[in-house]
Amino acid sequence: MFDYKLVRVEKKLYQLFQKGLLNNRKIYVFGVSENTRQIIQILRSYHLEPVNVLDNDKKKQNTYCSGVRVISLEDVKSAHDRKNLYIVYSLYWPEMTAQLRDKNVSKRNILMLYQKETLGECLLQAYKGKHIHDRLRRKYGDVPVFLCPYTGTGDIYLIGTFWRQYTEKTQLENYVFLVLSKACEKVARLFEIKNLEMLPKKAESEYLIRYYMLCPERIRLKLLNDSWAQIHTNPLEWFRGYKGLEFTELFRKFVFDLPETAKPEHPVYQDMDGELEILFKEYQLQPGRTVVLSPYSNTLADLPVEFWNRLAAELKQHGFTLCTNSSGDTEPAIEGTVPVFFPLNTAPQWIEKAGYFIGVRSGFCDVISGAKAKKVILYGSQDRFFNGSVFEYFNLKDMGLCEDAAELQFDKDDKDLYAKVMQELI
Amino acid sequence: MFKEMLHILRGSILWAALKARLQLNHRKVVIVLVDENKTLDYYAMVHLSNFMDRKFADEAIILFDNKATGEMAGSVRAAANKKLYYLPEKLVELLYDYYSFYKFSDKVVFTYTERPRDNLLGRALKETGVNEEDAVCLGLYHLRRVPETGDR
Numbered sequence: 001m002f003d004y005k006l007v008r009v010e011k012k013l014y015q016l017f018q019k020g021l022l023n024n025r026k027i028y029v030f031g032v033s034e035n036t037r038q039i040i041q042i043l044r045s046y047h048l049e050p051v052n053v054l055d056n057d058k059k060k061q062n063t064y065c066s067g068v069r070v071i072s073l074e075d076v077k078s079a080h081d082r083k084n085l086y087i088v089y090s091l092y093w094p095e096m097t098a099q100l101r102d103k104n105v106s107k108r109n110i111l112m113l114y115q116k117e118t119l120g121e122c123l124l125q126a127y128k129g130k131h132i133h134d135r136l137r138r139k140y141g142d143v144p145v146f147l148c149p150y151t152g153t154g155d156i157y158l159i160g161t162f163w164r165q166y167t168e169k170t171q172l173e174n175y176v177f178l179v180l181s182k183a184c185e186k187v188a189r190l191f192e193i194k195n196l197e198m199l200p201k202k203a204e205s206e207y208l209i210r211y212y213m214l215c216p217e218r219i220r221l222k223l224l225n226d227s228w229a230q231i232h233t234n235p236l237e238w239f240r241g242y243k244g245l246e247f248t249e250l251f252r253k254f255v256f257d258l259p260e261t262a263k264p265e266h267p268v269y270q271d272m273d274g275e276l277e278i279l280f281k282e283y284q285l286q287p288g289r290t291v292v293l294s295p296y297s298n299t300l301a302d303l304p305v306e307f308w309n310r311l312a313a314e315l316k317q318h319g320f321t322l323c324t325n326s327s328g329d330t331e332p333a334i335e336g337t338v339p340v341f342f343p344l345n346t347a348p349q350w351i352e353k354a355g356y357f358i359g360v361r362s363g364f365c366d367v368i369s370g371a372k373a374k375k376v377i378l379y380g381s382q383d384r385f386f387n388g389s390v391f392e393y394f395n396l397k398d399m400g401l402c403e404d405a406a407e408l409q410f411d412k413d414d415k416d417l418y419a420k421v422m423q424e425l426i
Numbered sequence: 427m428f429k430e431m432l433h434i435l436r437g438s439i440l441w442a443a444l445k446a447r448l449q450l451n452h453r454k455v456v457i458v459l460v461d462e463n464k465t466l467d468y469y470a471m472v473h474l475s476n477f478m479d480r481k482f483a484d485e486a487i488i489l490f491d492n493k494a495t496g497e498m499a500g501s502v503r504a505a506a507n508k509k510l511y512y513l514p515e516k517l518v519e520l521l522y523d524y525y526s527f528y529k530f531s532d533k534v535v536f537t538y539t540e541r542p543r544d545n546l547l548g549r550a551l552k553e554t555g556v557n558e559e560d561a562v563c564l565g566l567y568h569l570r571r572v573p574e575t576g577d578r
Contacts, residue, residue, distance in 0.1 A: 057570050091532060094452055098482045119438055119528050123431055126527075130427060213527050214430050216543055227546065232529045233536075234544045235565030242564065243555035253553065254546055387564070 004203050009089065009113050010042055016111070017046045025085040028076065030054045030096045032065045035089045039113070040066045052076070054086075056099075063382040064412065073099055080104040089113040122210055129211025132204050133219050136176055140195055144175045144220040148184060149205045149228055153344060153363035156184045158251050158399070159224045160191035161264030166256045180205055186344040187367055190267040206230060226250040241388025248399040264400045266370030269349050276353045283338050285321045287353050291425070292342075293334050294325040294359025303360060303378065303410065303417075308334040310418060311358070318426060320356070325364060351375075358421060361394055369401040376424050378417075381409040437524020440517060448487050448511065455483045456534045458518060459490045459499060463551070466537050467495060469562040471502035472575060477567040478507075481533050491515040504575065535566050 016022050027043065027050040029036045036053055043050060053065040054073050063070050073079060079100070086109060088096050093114045100110055117125075136145060148156055156179065166172070176195045179185050185198045199205055209230050212221040227236035236254060239245050252258050280287050295308050312322050312334045326332065326339035333339035342350050344367055351357050351371040358376045359365055365377050383390035391409050396402045406424040410417045450456065455478055459467040474486055486508040490496040496510055513521075525534065526542045539548035539561075547565055550556045556565075563572040 059570070094532070095480070095482055098452075119434075119530070122528050123434070126431075127427070213542075214434065215427055218427070223544070231544050233526050233538070233542055234546050235561075236546045236550060238564040238568060239550060239554070239556055239560070242560065245554060245556075254549070387570075 004201075005115075006038060008115070009039065012113060013039075013042050013046075017048075022046065022048055022085070024083065026051045026081070026083050027085050027087060028052055028054050029068075029087045029089075030100075031088075031090040031092065032057070032060045032063075032070055033090065037066045039087060039089060040068060050087075056095075059384050063384060064380070073103060076103075080106070080109075082106070082109065084109055085111055087111045087113060123214070125207045125210040126214040127211075128204075129207035129209070130215075130218075132199075132208050133211060136197075140176045141174070142220075143195075144172070144222060145178065145208070146175055146222050146224055147178045147205060147208060148180065148188075148224045149209065149230070150225065151181045151184060151202070153183050153187045154366035154394075155225065155363075156187045157190075157363070157366040157369075158248065158264065158401075159255070160188060160193065161266065161401070162252065162256050162258060162262065163191050163193055164265060165258055165262050169256075169258065178205070178208075183344055189345050190269075190348075190367075192267075224255055226254045237386065240386035241393045242386070246388075246393050246398060248401075266348075266401075269352075269370075270346075272346060272349050273353070276349060280353060283323060283340060285323060285338070285354065288355040289319065290321045290323060290354035291315050291356040291358060292323055292325055292340075292351060292354050293337060294357065294362065294364055295334060296325070296327075296331045297360045297362035305334070307418060309336075311421060312336045314418075314422060315425070323354075325359065347371075356425060358425070361390065365396065366399075366401060369396050369405070374425060375402070375405040376421055377405050377407045378421075379407065379409045381411050433520075434524055434527050437520050438528075438530070440521055441524060441530055444513075444521070448509075450487065452533070453483050454485045454487055454533065455481050456487045456489065456531070458513075458521070458534070458536045459488060459495045460518060460522075460537050461490070461492055461495045462537065462539050463548075463558065464495075464498070465558040466539065466551075466561060468498060468502065469559045470535070470537055470566065471499050472504050472559075473562050473567060473569070473573065474502075474508065475504060475506060476563070476569055476573050477535070480567065480569060483533065485509070487511065489513045489518065491518050537566065 027048060029039055029050050032053055032055045040050060050068050053068050053070045055061060055070050060070050061072050080103060086100055086105060088110060090096060093112060097110055148159065176197060177193050179188055179198050180202050185196060188196050212219050227234045248264060252262055293308060295303060313336060315322055316336055322337040323340040324333040324337045325342055327341055348368050348371040351368045351373045356374045357368060360378045377396060379391040385393045395407050396405050397407065408420055457470055459470060461467060478486055484507065488499045488508050488510045490499060491513055496512060499510055522536050522538060525536065538545060539551065547561060551561060560572055563569045
């Protein structure tokens with residue numbers, strides 16, 4: 001959800017929490033989605049844990065969403081229990097609430113957080129989008145506008161790996177390239193991308209797209225994604241993972257229209273060995289004998305902290321020094337390791353210097369995929385992405401990003417994973 | 427921009443008029459068959475009941491802009507409890523322009539494959555292994571699977 005919508009949801013949940021209306025409730029969040037993950041994070045900030053996430057998609061049932069088990073509404077015992085609170089934030093709210101009502105759930109027990117925009121609001125957004133476009137035109141002239149409407153660093157990295165081939169093929173000389181976050185900007189800077197701008201507010205991306213939807217002839221806008229839900233007339237996302245339509249293939253074909261011979265190209269890393277030497281000394285890490293642990297992922301399955309603690313202890317016994325890829329307090333370092341914040345524009349060099357990387361699949365893995373190091377990437381075997389598993393859709397080998405990583409799938413209660421990881425490393 | 431806004435507002439008036447005339451409510455779905463791809467239109471009828479189940483609807487309104495499409499829609503027996511109405515092509519286009527800007531309902535489906543410009547369904551059909559039945563079930567109806575015909 002966009003930042004201004006997130007603020008609205010946070011405010012609403014905060015009000016309910018302050019009034020005590022969320023206490024002693026069995027909370028269910030309807031629908032596996034990024035929105036649900038954000039809602040779970042907000043609830044957790046009040047020390048509230050949803051009982052389950054509900055989803056009608058059988059493929060998603062018995063999987064996990066931000067560590068919360070996904071079940072069907074049919075599996076909820078006493079669905080009409082007055083203690084239950086069902087949180088709905090989805091475009092599909094009419095079906096969801098109809099299902100709940102069919103189960104005799106009282107309206108009072110359904111917390112509807114989704115707010116559909118009115119036509120007037122959409123027209124106003126388009127008007128705001130025109131102003132953003134005017135501003136860009138004044139600065140860069142009437143050039144094509146490339147927009148990355150997401151904050152996923154993996155997507156930006158994949159875009160970057162095709163950028164040279166795309167600009168050569170289309171003889172693109174001048175353009176503006178828009179991103180939504182500092183992290184995305186840093187990843188984009190790994191590549192030779194001109195006129196890179198970060199939009200000050202994420203909502204500005206929505207406004208620009210809305211202007212394009214209203215006046216497609218007046219703005220040369222290209223979204224750098226195979227499909228984007230706001231442009232609801234393009235159904236391509238629903239084929240993700242179907243009949244071989246995987247991540248790289250969709251981007252190559254439908255974003256860039258490049259031939260099958262086009263392969264992703266890693267950027268040339270800037271030499272920063274001197275700086276890293278100093279930093280490694282500062283953190284007391286041994287170059288070539290350091291394992292970077294990356295246990296956090298915004299969207300995919302997490303592994304229990306006990307797994308990481310055990311792994312870290314064992315690696316230490318084998319003479320490695322260790323650090324945790326951490327962006328701050330919300331991502332604490334694994335026991336016995338030092339927290340390190342890796343700037344994304346230099347992360348590959350960090351990993352090469354360390355020599356070893358073990359992490360759950362996240363956008364960070366795309367960014368460091370070209371680094372020459374021993375890499376172990378972990379995928380929750382139950383995690384789904386549209387029509388396939390996360391592993392099928394995102395594994396780095398099939399994406400064409402690297403051949404040398406050990407990519408392992410794990411179950412929630414996988415007792416052998418620890419041994420498998422150690423075997424790959426030692 | 428003013429011109430485009432007016433066009434959208436005309437579309438919204440048309441939708442309001444259709445809603446009143448066809449007595450649309452949350453138990454009805456609307457399928458607009460645009461005759462760009464006859465096979466796609468056909469499968470939109472074959473899997474109509476699956477879509478109605480997904481949307482908790484008990485009636486379907488089928489809009490078409492030519493006789494042959496209307497006859498085809500009427501002949502598919504798998505699509506039960508449907509009512510067919512003719513809507514001139516110009517009005518179908520106006521309604522779709524409005525829909526393309528503002529998704530006024532998630533119970534309305536159009537079978538366009540090439541428009542607006544960012545609709546890549548046509549390319550997916552031509553350049554990948556996705557066929558018309560897949561396109562209807564996954565891309566248009568969001569059923570998340572391709573049910574066997576008659577599998578409900």
